[in-house]
Amino acid sequence: MTVPERTLPGKTVPGKTVPKRVVVVGHGMVGHRFVEALLARDTAGAWGITVLSEEPRPAYDRVALSSVFDGADEMSLRLPALDAARVDLRLGVRAESVDRAARVVRTGDGERIGYDELVLATGSYPFVPPVPGHDAPGCFVYRTLDDLAAIKKLCSSGAGVVIGGGLLGLEAANALRLLGLDPHVVEMAPHLMAVQVDAGGGALLGRLVTDLGVTVHCGIGTARVLTDPASGQASGVELTDGTVISASVVVFATGVRPRDQLARDMGVAIGPRGGVVVNEACRSVSDERVWAIGEVACADGVVYGLVAPGYAMAETVADRLAGGAAAFSGADLSAKLKLLGVDVASFGDAHGRTPGALCVTLNDPVRRAYGKLVISDDAATLLGGILVGDAGRYPMLRALVGSPLPADPSALLAPEGAGASGDGGAGLAGLPDSAQVCSCNAVTKGDLLTAITSGAARDVAGLAACTRAGTGCGSCVPALKQLLGVAGVAQSTAICEHLRASRAELYEIIGGAGIRTFTELITRYGRGRGCDICKPAVASILASLHTGDHILDGERGALQDTNDRHLANMQRNGTYSVVPRIPGGEITPAKLMVIARVAEDFGLYTKITGGQRIDLLGARLEQLPLIWKRLTDAGFESGHAYGKALRTVKSCVGSAWCRYGVQDSVGLAIELELRYRGLRSPHKLKGGVSGCARECAEARSKDFGVIATENGWNLYVGGNGGFRPRHAELLVADVPTDELITIIDRFLMFYIRTADRLQRTAAWIESMDGGLEHLRDVIVADRLGICADLDAAMARHVADYRDEWKAVLADPQRLARFASFVNAPAAPDPAISFTVERGQKIPNRPLLPLEVL
Amino acid sequence: MSIQAIEATVVRVPRSALVPEQGAAVLLPSGKSAAVFMLHDGSVHAVGNLDPFYGAPVICHGIVGDRSGAPTVASPLGKQVFCLRTGACLDDGTVSLPVFPVAADDDMIHLSIPVHEAETDALTS
Numbered sequence: 010m011t012v013p014e015r016t017l018p019g020k021t022v023p024g025k026t027v028p029k030r031v032v033v034v035g036h037g038m039v040g041h042r043f044v045e046a047l048l049a050r051d052t053a054g055a056w057g058i059t060v061l062s063e064e065p066r067p068a069y070d071r072v073a074l075s076s077v078f079d080g081a082d083e084m085s086l087r088l089p090a091l092d093a094a095r096v097d098l099r100l101g102v103r104a105e106s107v108d109r110a111a112r113v114v115r116t117g118d119g120e121r122i123g124y125d126e127l128v129l130a131t132g133s134y135p136f137v138p139p140v141p142g143h144d145a146p147g148c149f150v151y152r153t154l155d156d157l158a159a160i161k162k163l164c165s166s167g168a169g170v171v172i173g174g175g176l177l178g179l180e181a182a183n184a185l186r187l188l189g190l191d192p193h194v195v196e197m198a199p200h201l202m203a204v205q206v207d208a209g210g211g212a213l214l215g216r217l218v219t220d221l222g223v224t225v226h227c228g229i230g231t232a233r234v235l236t237d238p239a240s241g242q243a244s245g246v247e248l249t250d251g252t253v254i255s256a257s258v259v260v261f262a263t264g265v266r267p268r269d270q271l272a273r274d275m276g277v278a279i280g281p282r283g284g285v286v287v288n289e290a291c292r293s294v295s296d297e298r299v300w301a302i303g304e305v306a307c308a309d310g311v312v313y314g315l316v317a318p319g320y321a322m323a324e325t326v327a328d329r330l331a332g333g334a335a336a337f338s339g340a341d342l343s344a345k346l347k348l349l350g351v352d353v354a355s356f357g358d359a360h361g362r363t364p365g366a367l368c369v370t371l372n373d374p375v376r377r378a379y380g381k382l383v384i385s386d387d388a389a390t391l392l393g394g395i396l397v398g399d400a401g402r403y404p405m406l407r408a409l410v411g412s413p414l415p416a417d418p419s420a421l422l423a424p425e426g427a428g429a430s431g432d433g434g435a436g437l438a439g440l441p442d443s444a445q446v447c448s449c450n451a452v453t454k455g456d457l458l459t460a461i462t463s464g465a466a467r468d469v470a471g472l473a474a475c476t477r478a479g480t481g482c483g484s485c486v487p488a489l490k491q492l493l494g495v496a497g498v499a500q501s502t503a504i505c506e507h508l509r510a511s512r513a514e515l516y517e518i519i520g521g522a523g524i525r526t527f528t529e530l531i532t533r534y535g536r537g538r539g540c541d542i543c544k545p546a547v548a549s550i551l552a553s554l555h556t557g558d559h560i561l562d563g564e565r566g567a568l569q570d571t572n573d574r575h576l577a578n579m580q581r582n583g584t585y586s587v588v589p590r591i592p593g594g595e596i597t598p599a600k601l602m603v604i605a606r607v608a609e610d611f612g613l614y615t616k617i618t619g620g621q622r623i624d625l626l627g628a629r630l631e632q633l634p635l636i637w638k639r640l641t642d643a644g645f646e647s648g649h650a651y652g653k654a655l656r657t658v659k660s661c662v663g664s665a666w667c668r669y670g671v672q673d674s675v676g677l678a679i680e681l682e683l684r685y686r687g688l689r690s691p692h693k694l695k696g697g698v699s700g701c702a703r704e705c706a707e708a709r710s711k712d713f714g715v716i717a718t719e720n721g722w723n724l725y726v727g728g729n730g731g732f733r734p735r736h737a738e739l740l741v742a743d744v745p746t747d748e749l750i751t752i753i754d755r756f757l758m759f760y761i762r763t764a765d766r767l768q769r770t771a772a773w774i775e776s777m778d779g780g781l782e783h784l785r786d787v788i789v790a791d792r793l794g795i796c797a798d799l800d801a802a803m804a805r806h807v808a809d810y811r812d813e814w815k816a817v818l819a820d821p822q823r824l825a826r827f828a829s830f831v832n833a834p835a836a837p838d839p840a841i842s843f844t845v846e847r848g849q850k851i852p853n854r855p856l857l858p859l860e861v862l
Numbered sequence: 863m864s865i866q867a868i869e870a871t872v873v874r875v876p877r878s879a880l881v882p883e884q885g886a887a888v889l890l891p892s893g894k895s896a897a898v899f900m901l902h903d904g905s906v907h908a909v910g911n912l913d914p915f916y917g918a919p920v921i922c923h924g925i926v927g928d929r930s931g932a933p934t935v936a937s938p939l940g941k942q943v944f945c946l947r948t949g950a951c952l953d954d955g956t957v958s959l960p961v962f963p964v965a966a967d968d969d970m971i972h973l974s975i976p977v978h979e980a981e982t983d984a985l986t987s
């Protein structure tokens with residue numbers, strides 16, 4: 010039989026040997042890694058590569074799949090694109106069957122593709138137990154982007170049930186929670202995540218998860234899925250003890266099975282619990298031209314359900330095809346996971362299965378942390394362990410597995426010094442070079458040190474580029490930072506060439522040394538005369554520390570960025586916009602009329618903003634004081650739309666009017682907006698308050714968002730719209746108003762003190778060691794003992810607040826800044842002109858000098 | 863281009879009207895404007911006020927600083943940095959601002975403005 014040959018464009022050069030053909034079935038994480046690894050080794054172009062991808066999109070980061078519920082989209086999850094010139098990637102094309110004798114793959118659309126080597130990377134499918142009703146509409150699985158899109162599309166409320174309390178189940182429960190459902194988790198084993206953690210860790214995990222609003226049912230099975238007799242739609246589940254949970258959504262997260270049907274049909278050997286049986290080369294034991302990698306492979310009797318072993322298999326096969334002799338000899342199942350914000354880590358022999366193994370456990374109910382170390386019978390060597398609640402020590406401990414214990418095991422479990430970013434560096438320093446620091450990519454401490462000392466890598470990004478460390482689950486990144494520190498690479502945090510300090514350090518320097526002017530700062534701690542990076546940053550810090558001063562006075566006027574410089578947002582044609590504050594978006598008709606008159610009298614373009622106020626655009630510099638005189642006389646104040654400062658606190662109408670409202674959202678929004686008005690910060694700040702869980706104010710897209718509950722308020726932090734939208738995450742639940750305000754006070758002040766320049770709250774929380782949990786420790790539990798300080802700083806801000814615009818109008822020197830020309834202070838600039846569109850004026854597009862050139 | 867052929871008028875600004883490191887716009891007879899800067903050390907520089915990237919008269923509102931020691935101003939719109947001595951854009955070699963010669967004494971700043979100031983590129987080369 011002749012096989013219609015497919016060769017890659019440009020690969021059949023006359024006189025050269027035709028490249029050998031490798032066909033990869035499955036473009037998941039492992040198949041993708043295989044192709045990358047083969048391309049890297051095959052510089053001569055000896056291989057023509059075809060990849061069949063059943064999913065209609067190229068490979069994506071399945072490990073981070075759940076982040077689609079936290080604002081990620083398909084693009085941000087995508088793995089780096091493959092070189093299209095060298096790889097023929099077929100999207101939406103399934104391999105239907107394989108004729109091993111003819112070495113041909115038949116695809117779903119009937120095409121026949123010949124191969125010299127066939128790599129199976131078909132991954133797994135979700136296993137759904139055959140309980141009655143499991144296939145009713147409203148039942149879902151949790152594996153692909155399409156699965157999650159289907160769940161996300163649901164617009165329901167009430168409860169949602171997840172069957173299965175392992176890693177996937179808890180991720181699914183969090184997803185339901187983020188969708189506004191009350192999640193229930195049903196787990197057959199006596200505790201959650203039985204594969205990774207023991208009973209003690211599982212118990213703490215159960216408590217922590219319950220506190221987050223997840224109802225946990227352990228040690229019980231699911232009898233059936235209940236369905237609505239009329240619609241056939243899932244309406245809940247019945248447990249084996251007769252308990253009924255009503256729910257509109259049921260997610261099965263009951264484990265995965267290898268997708269080995271294609272391989273079974275081919276007639277290659279399959280393991281007892283599924284998976285293509287392979288040898289140490291990851292080659293099928295039945296056919297030397299067939300290879301299997303990732304979750305579809307059964308190596309040495311084991312089917313691995315994690316990505317790191319799959320990567321190791323991918324590298325092994327790539328090496329073999331390139332003529333090498335790499336071998337896959339089993340893999341470490343260590344993992345650090347963050348589930349519903351709770352750290353869970355297990356590493357090495359976590360369950361103490363080594364004969365004679367000893368265990369040291371530390372259960373700290375106050376700190377809500379559980380740790381267990383498994384050590385050898387002579388108490389000399391670390392074999393493995395489990396951490397729940399605080400996995401800060403995971404990178405260090407995991408790297409220690411197999412090495413002599415450097416300290417008393419209980420000391421290794423003791424809490425890290427409060428405030429310090431972990432002394433794990435010392436632990437790392439003591440590790441042998443062979444210790445694995447990044448288990449996802451099997452990178453040892455020695456590999457990393459070589460990259461650092463050779464000068465190839467000077468920061469985490471450099472290490473990732475040289476060694477791939479940190480590019481998998483990311484849990485080793487703190488260890489990478491520590492190693493850079495250990496190796497003496499000072500990571501540059503300097504904000505610019507003039508000041509060799511980060512914004513947070515500058516804050517401490519300026520506050521600690523009592524500095525009041527830029528000149529004093531730069532002569533004592535910097536060089537040169539500053540720039541557009543450091544000057545506004547210092548201006549913002551001075552404004553936060555010296556709340557009584559006006560931001561335009563003295564030398565400080567020259568530090569302000571474009572908009573702050575004239576307390577108005579500069580537009581593309583050099584005119585300005587005027588935005589009076591309308592707290593909470595509530596305004597009287599009389600005040601609306603004032604705005605309308607001013608706009609008419611000065612010929613301003615008007616537009617309603619997303620922050621529930623009104624933007625007046627097209628004011629010339631010399632008009633600003635005249636406009637603000639009219640506005641302040643009518644009782645308006647600066648809206649700080651120009652500042653890296655609090656902008657607005659958006660609200661819905663709340664309980665005063667709305668039939669669903671449970672609290673006065675407008676009242677609270679006004680109170681918050683008035684409290685924080687004028688607060689200068691590393692980036693703009695926005696807030697929102699919704700009167701009930703329907704969330705009409707979109708509060709969760711704000712830096713701080715408040716949602717009313719029957720009992721008080723839920724506070725969410727770290728949301729934003731913009732280029733990379735984020736949903737705010739729950740910080741505290743059901744708190745009364747006074748407590749809520751105290752926590753927001755601290756949140757904002759801690760942010761102002763420690764964030765980087767132009768870092769919004771979402772990125773700030775993300776960059777914190779320990780993330781949201783650490784933030785909660787600092788500002789709710791006061792673990793660092795700084796809350797009194799933060800509270801005092803906010804009290805100073807509130808007491809010292811003055812309307813900036815009113816203060817300008819009262820002072821001739823400040824007013825002088827608003828002259829259009831030094832030699833003609835009130836003359837309109839002839840270079841500014843307008844045209845009319847849809848009945849309002851807009852800037853004339855000038856012919857750019859650049860376009861003339 | 864021959865420099866001696868350029869006719870110039872002088873525009874005067876009192877030093878007291880300038881604030882250190884904060885630019886000011888000076889209206890020129892042509893209706894265009896210059897951006898004048900008094901630096902920390904008292905020296906005065908004048909460049910064209912029109913931002914070449916946006917066509918808006920705003921250079922005077924930029925932040926003054928230095929890059930590796932050379933005095934600079936950053937456009938308030940696009941943040942491109944210009945050298946105050948040469949007018950050259952340090953972030954885009956194809957663009958520059960016209961530079962106006964300045965004579966300054968204790969009380970008065972004298973700007974020499976070519977009569978056809980659109981052709982002032984000649985002055986910088």
Ligand SMILES: Cc1cc2nc3c(=O)[nH]c(=O)nc-3n(C[C@H](O)[C@H](O)[C@H](O)COP(=O)(O)OP(=O)(O)OC[C@H]3O[C@@H](n4cnc5c(N)ncnc54)[C@H](O)[C@@H]3O)c2cc1C
Pocket residue numbers: 034035036037038039040041061062063064071072073074075102103104105130131132133151152153176177180268271302303304305313314315316317319344346482
């Ligand atoms: C929500 C979630 C969270 C996870 N978290 C972690 C974690 O924290 N740490 C960790 O290590 N692992 C985690 N995992 C597991 C990890 O994602 C997998 O181990 C890894 O993706 C396996 O890669 P793979 O390439 O073998 O399989 P897959 O990624 O499943 O890829 C297989 C691909 O092959 C395609 N395919 C199948 N059959 C065919 C065919 N006949 N023709 C063409 N294409 C076909 C499939 O459509 C699929 O796209 C998680 C998994 C999920 C779902």
Ligand code: SF4
Pocket residue numbers: 661662663664667668669670671674699700701702703704705706
């Ligand atoms: S969030 Fe609730 S209270 Fe507010 S408007 Fe919407 S439904 Fe009404």
Ligand code: FES
Pocket residue numbers: 446447448449450478479480481482483484485486
């Ligand atoms: S351990 Fe997962 S990326 Fe390094």
